[in-house]
Amino acid sequence: MANLLRWRPALRTWHRWFGLGAALWLLLLALTGSVIAFYDELDRALNPDWRGVAVAGPAPSIPVDAALITVAAALPGFSPRMVDLPEQAGHTITMIGSMARDGEDVPAQAFIDAEGRTVLGWRQMGVLALDRRHLMDTIYGLHVELLLGEMAAWLLGLLALLWILDHLAALLLSFPNRARWREAFLIKGRGFSLRWLFDLHRASGLWLYPATFTLALTGLTLTWHEETRWVARWAAPVSERLHVSMPQRPAPANPISADQALAKVAAATQSSADSLVLLPRQGVYGVRSFDARDLDGMGRLWTYVDMANGRVVGQRHDNGEGPGDAFFAWQYPLHSGKILDLPGRIIVAVAGLATAGLCLTGVFLWAKRRRRAVSASPL
Secondary structure, eight states: OHHHHHHHHHHHHHHHHHHHHHHHHHHHHHHHHHHHTTHHHHHHHHOHHHHOOOOSSOGGGOOHHHHHHHHHHHSTTEEEEEEEOOOSTTOOEEEEEEEEETTEEEEEEEEEOTTSOOEEEEEESSOOOOSTTTHHHHHHHHHHHTTSOHHHHHHHHHHHHHHHHHHHHHHHHHOSOGGGGGGGGOOOSSTTSHHHHHHHHHHHHHHTHHHHHHHHHHHHHHHSHHHHHHHHTTTSOOOOOGGGSSOOOOOOSSOOOHHHHHHHHHHHHSSOEEEEEEETTTTEEEEEEOOTTOSSSSOOEEEEEETTTOOEEEEEETTOSSHHHHHHHTHHHHHHSGGGHHHHHHHHHHHHHHHHHHHHHHHHHHHHHHHHHHHHSOO
16 A cells, blocks of 8 residues: 555656546547447438448348449449448448549448449548548548558557556556545535546546446557557467468459359358458458357358359358457457447447546546646745
């Protein structure tokens, strides 16, 4: 206890200046994270003509080849990389890839009716635009990389690391007296007084501490993808999806169709497909199927089909085979809240709003204390 008391001034200084320095960025990340916890629902509500056209049936009957031909004819310059299949009636096909514009390739999304006959619309991704077509993608881009690219994403990883350290400092500061620990969870004082603001800041941080700490940790692993895996390999093996290590080779002259690859995987897995990834440089299709091991309601079983002959050349579930793989498999489901489906996403949204509140109450506390200190100082 004496050692903790000796360190309290340093911890308090760290917590104050980290909070002031990071408040704006944490506020932005917290609010955008709360919104994108319901990305699909909000994007469908904003763009029902793109994402809500009536469909013919479930994913296995979707004619992917027809959709690819339709996109090639309707959107010259669009190169699809991933085909996200509709899971239920009322959803449309989404393709993610790149669009050639002004001499460069930009990330883009295209939306096609589930019969593969009509391109309903497309949008460039990662741009700052607040119209209904781009709003949700803009919010998502702000959350993952501030719409500034990989360097900004790396800096957000650094912010997540510092936020983890600040969680530890805040926890130690919240309990100056172990005998009176229950008081740290209570809010006393009158509205907007220093006591009330301090108790609100401390208590709300403690109430949602598990959720916000989880968001900080998973935010670090999702942005510092390679760095965190390098560290984790000191404790346990960590593997990657199989296509990462597949050798590059020329694409076959007469590849099997995407529909044939999907049929091959459906027969092998006895499960419906979530999406299909085009990997021409490796000469394979990557088909993601739903599986009992999935943690977040997304198809996590990868089956690789040779484009040349239709042979299954590999299969891997994102959960991997050991504790290192399992740790990283949990990161996105935890960060998005999808590990608990709708209740989990609600928790993530509330935790984001609470983090925004912590940023605001922390700044208000500092401002009120500074104003009081200036008023009390002699002229």
